[in-house]
Every structure is written in C-alpha cells, then in structure tokens.
Amino acid sequence: MAENLEQLVRWVYDKPLHVRPPLGKRPAYLDGDTGPQLGSRTVFRRATEAMRTGREGGGGALDDALGQLAEALPQFALTKPVEGPVDDAIVATIERMAGVRAEFEELVKVACRFSPTEESGTRLHRFFERILPLYEAQSGSGSYGNNDFDAYRFLGWELFLAAVAIALKSGAFAIARELFVRPYYNASVSYRGGTPMQGAPAFNREVDSLESRNRRLDLKKVSLQAEIAKLRTDALGHAFVDLIQADLLLFLRSQVVPTGYHAVWYPMTLVYANQHGPLETFARCISRQHLSRILELIGGPEDAVRSVITESQQGSGYGFGRPKIPVLAAVADWGKMP
Template identity: 30%
Template sequence: MTETLAPPPVRAFTSYSWSSPTHEAWVIHLASRLREDGVDVILDKWDLKPGHDAYQFMESMVTDKTVTKVMMICDKNYVEKANNRAGGVGTESQIISPELYGAAAQDKYAALMTDEDEDGNAHVPVFYKGRIYFDFRSAEKFEESYEQLLRWLIDRPQHVKPKLGAVPVSILQAAPAATGTQSRARRADEAIRNGSGNAAGLIREYGDNLRAELQALAPQENDAEPYDDTILNATASMRPYLRQFADLVATAVRFNEDARVWDRILAIHEQLGSLMYRDPEVTRWNSHQFDAYKLIAHEAFLTTVALTLEEERFDLALATLTRPYLVREHDGGNRPATSDFTVFRQYVESLEHRKRRLKLNRLSIEGDMLRENHPSGSIPSFESLMQADFVLYIRACGSQASGNWYPYSLVYASNRFSPFPVFARSESLSYFKKLAPVLGTTDAAAFKAFTVALNASERGSRLFQHQGLPITYLANAEYVGVID
C-alpha cells in the first residue's frame, strides 16, 4: 500500500515592530500557537541568528518563493515606521509595497490590527489602506479573529463558493416577469412573513392591481391569426402574473396564521373569476372572448389547492373548497348570487376549436398545457397539481356541487403506479381524519364505499373518452385508515 505524503506546512513570515516587551510577548504567543496548529511561522526571535544580516534576512523572507504568507502585525509604532520608511519595518515596507501592487499573489499579504487611533480607527500603513485585515484589537474577539487568520494561512476559508450549477429550465423558459405588480407582491409577501397586521390590506392592494394588469392583457383578435392562437398567446402573457401569485400563495400557506390573510387570498380568486364574465357595460362580445381568463382562473385555483395540500394545511384547503365565491353580478335570474368552487372549471371553446383546426389527437389539451407549464422545479409541481385535481374531483362528485369538476391533468394519471401522497399517508387513521373534511366525507369506511361506487359509475368510467381513471387505486381506498 502506497503511503500518501502530507503536503509541506504553510510557511508564514511575521513582520512586526519591537514596540514594547508586552507587544513582543503577544507576537511570540501568536506565532507559537500558529506553529502548534501546523503553520511554519518564521520569526526573527527564532530564525535570525546572531551575526546574521537583519536586512538581508527580512528581504529574503519577503521574496522567498517558499514563503506563501506574510503577516504584518500593525500597531501604532509599526504604522509610523512603515509610513516613514524607518528602521527594519521601513525596509520591509519598501519590499512589501511593490510586491503588494505588482505581480505577486494578492492573497499573500495580510495585516493584523492590534490597536487603534484616537478616533477608534485601526492603524494601517498607507500602502495597505482599503484592504481587508484581521482585527485583533479586542481580547474578547481574539478566538474568532484567530480562527479567521488560521483559515487564511492554510487556505481553508469558512465560506466556500458553491459549485456552479445550471439555470433551472423553468426560469430559462419563463416569460418576462410580472413587473406591473412586482412591488405590491413583494410588500405583501414580506408582510405575511413578518406577521404584520397590515398584510391583509397589502394583499388586497395587490389583488386590485393584479386584476387591472390582467384585464389590460385581454386577447385582441385579428384576421391574420386564428383566434385559438390569439387566446393562447394572451394566456402566455398572463402566466408570469400567475407564477407571481403562486409564490405569494405559497408564502401564505407556509407562514400565515391570520384568517384575514387567507380570506384576501381567496378574494383574489373571486377577482380572477370575475374576468371570465362580461362586464355589464360590454354590449358586444363573442362566446370565446373570455377563454384566456377561464384558463388562468382555473390554473390559479388549482395551484392554490395544490399548495395547501402539499403543505398539509387542510384547514386552508377546506376554507378554499367551502367558500361561496362571488364572481359575477347577479342577473336577476333564479339562481344564488354566489357559486361554489366548481365555477373555476369552465368550458373553453377555443381549445375545442384548436383541436379540430389542427386535427389534434389529444384527450385533454388542458391537461397538456398544465403539464407543459409546470416543468420540474415549478411551484407547485405538476404532481401536486394532479393531486389537487383529484381531490377537487372527489369533492365535487361527493357533494352537492352546483357544477362538475373535470380533472384535466389526470389524463397523465391513468397509468400511475402509486396513490397520491395525501391518500398514501391516509393509511394512518389520524391523518385521514384531518383530510376527510376536505374530501367531504366522514369516515374511512364511507370513503371507501364512495370511491368504489364512483369508480364503477358512468361518471367515473366516461372520463377521458371512456378510458376512465383508477379512482380507488389513486385514492388508496382499500388501505385508508388501516393504521390506528
């Protein structure tokens, strides 16, 4: 077995002034401790023998290529001699100064400050001003400064630059930032993190600004472009705002405990939902005019539910699914003034037109878009979106919802080989009891019976052009609640 030879120790020359016996003793103590810690410190007290030329010794130590570090121990006396080029310190300074600014390694020289002037400023030679130094002025901070010095001498810094990685694909492919709402989003985010009492008000300001920005990005149809392209291009221009909103929701999910804050988050969904409908003053419109907003409102709502489930904030998920949403003005008809969560899943005519125009053999263009817009590293991930889509589908099928929730993203779950995480964890009965209210059920046995019936029903089997969905498997129905 071949032995690995240890590298030679670091050689460090000490430049200092014989200011006083106390100062000399301090220098010897420092040098001795450094030698104990593996640094070959060169000190005149040890290495300058009687009869040797002191100036030649100084010059050879500064210019010697085996000397990789030079410590200048700066007190008032040292600085005065260095600036006036007096004595041995002055000679060393004349050698060090051109080296410091010449071709020598910038990391070879360092100053150790041991006292300060009348104004509290560390003494430093003129030729060294503006450079980093080690502060030994305080006895209380000696150990901290000593460790910093030792790390510098042996080239083992405390903070090492991380390996350069690759820019995330999600960033490279992202559209320009949503600059119109950036400052308001940042203020709201900081307020949530800090638990500020004005967080709800700042979220409201952000929501008002967000709605106005999205309204300004309304699709502008023209004869030179198929209208489905116009809708999708408009949606793409809105998506940076959607990512920004997702970041704010993630902050609220992780850091907020104020019910008013979550109420304002859900109010933003109402504002996005209102864009799906015609303002009363608009007298001319077409059936696909609001399709871009239908896509954005749907994805935003799915994102919020996904983030609550991902963080296991079932209290926020339940509040999101049980809130009565006011998304359009009452038209005087025989219907409630508010809608349940299914209002955010609307039929998008332009996508059906696109499928016919381009002869696309796709089961769900909406599912394709969700997957494309949530690549690896996205917040939330596409996996989380599918989980949320499944929970919303289960909830809509089991409750007296006013509309249907078609789980577009689950076209990618038909061949899935494992249940979604919240259902896998629901093998624990205590965990399932926390999730059950979100699903709209009461106990594990009732949930299992419901999923089995849904799986066999026409409503379940007709999904994705009668390809169906393994509902009981995705819900882990057989094993829910089996662990006490």
C-alpha cells in the first residue's frame, strides 16, 4: 500500500522514480550523405554461395554481383568544384574506394577456387570492359580537368593487378588467360580516332595527381601509386608479392606482344621487388608443364621471352633503378624438370 501511495505522489508532482536518460549525440549518418553504396549484400552473398556449392545459375549470379559493383562506380566521380589541392581529393576518393577492392577480390577468389573456368574469366573480362570508359571523358561529357579520372585509373589498375594475382596464385589459368589474352573494347578510344580494341596495358595508365602529390608534399616516394597499393594490400591481409609477380608477368607480355595504343605495362610494384628472390609462379617454371602455361600467358616462345628478360637489364630502369628480373623470374632454372 505504501509503495502504491509513493508512486501516486510522484505522479502528481511529476517526480518519477526512474528518469529516462537523455538522448546521446545524433548519429552522423542521419544528417547527410551516407557515402557511395556498393549495392545489396544479398546479391553478393548469392553469387559467392552459388559458386561455392556449384549451384546452377552461379555464372549469372557472378554477373549480377560484378554488374552491381560496376554500376556503383560512377558514385565516386570527382565532385566539382574541388576545394584545396586536387590530389587531396583524389587520394580521399581512392580511400573511399577501398570497399570496392575488398568486395571484388572476394568474388575473384571464390571464382578462382570453385569455378576456375573460361566462362568465369569471360565474366570478369566484361566487368573490366565497363571500367575502361571511366578512365577518361566520354563524348559530350562537357568540361573536365586532367586529373578528374585519376581515382578510376588507380582503381582499374589495382583491381586488374589483383585479379591476375589471385588467378595466378590459385592456378586458375583459364581465368588468367581470358584476362591476359582477350582484347578489351573501349568505345572512348574509337571516339578519339583510335582502335577500340585494347590489350591489358590499357589498365596501366598514369595517375598524374599522385606524382604531383609526391612532389608537392616532398614525400620522396619512388612510386606513390605502388606504395598506396601496398598499404591497401597489407590492410586486407594479403601478400603484396602476389601483385609483384602479376605485375612482372604483365610487363613481359607487353614486351612480347605489343598492342599499339597504351602498349607498355609499366611494372610499378617492382620498386619493392629487390627484397625478394625468385617469385613463386616463375620458380615453378622449373617444371616444363608449368613453364608452357606461363609462356602461353606471356604470348611468345621461350627464346623470345628470355631475350626480353635479358634486354630488361639494359638502360636506367622504370624510374626506380633496374630490378633484377632474371632473378625474380628464376630464368636460369626454366624447364629443368618435366
């Protein structure tokens, strides 16, 4: 009875026994832009699960997930006007794109492990064809600056290198072959009077704003682009050496099979290569069977590839000295075993 009387008195005088705590600080995501969205996680999970279980329709599910990623990329376009140095804006955009690489790499890993087929390679190839137009202004796109597309050029280069690295590490040579050998259609090149069919070096374009940043901040980095890629790879818990060997393989192919427009693949990650001995995929070339697979990707006979490796030791290098490519490629041991 006494307890009920106290509750009545507190109610009359508006002095409740249990006081509701004040609301905390309003969450930032309620007050503005939530940032670029990469699409439904359900679509992503459906693709990875379908490939893992071998369920019918796994290829279509991979297409859906890759298409969703590609459709999200225009959200990262540089917003005008840019306040402050443009390289700050480019680096900030590259940082915001970290989720794209993480999600893309997961899809590639699952495809290389559970569906390492030419069909999967073709689907990845189509995804990369959707990235190339983002490298530059399209017809009728209006005014633009020289650095407006640098974040996309970094991302395209990084994703392509990562896809090749994962395919090589997984032994998914059918996927690697599709990425290496099949040319890419780029309508924006045709618009400028060039041939629209391009090789893999089309993804290896200069990111001028990063070099400008290197000079402006006196960072003294041999390759700021390679350093950012390494930091992102380390953050994902992956081995950067896998990207190095993919980079070297793409360089060798560009020397053996020139493609004309943007014909050379500059192996920027090799700035970190001198701390390594023979790279795994090249060390395995001691097996004649493995060597034949690698030569197929490079696109030339063994003598021609050996010649390119020898010539690579001449000159001043690629802005960071001359990496010891014969050592990295383990060329002295090629084909010694069946």
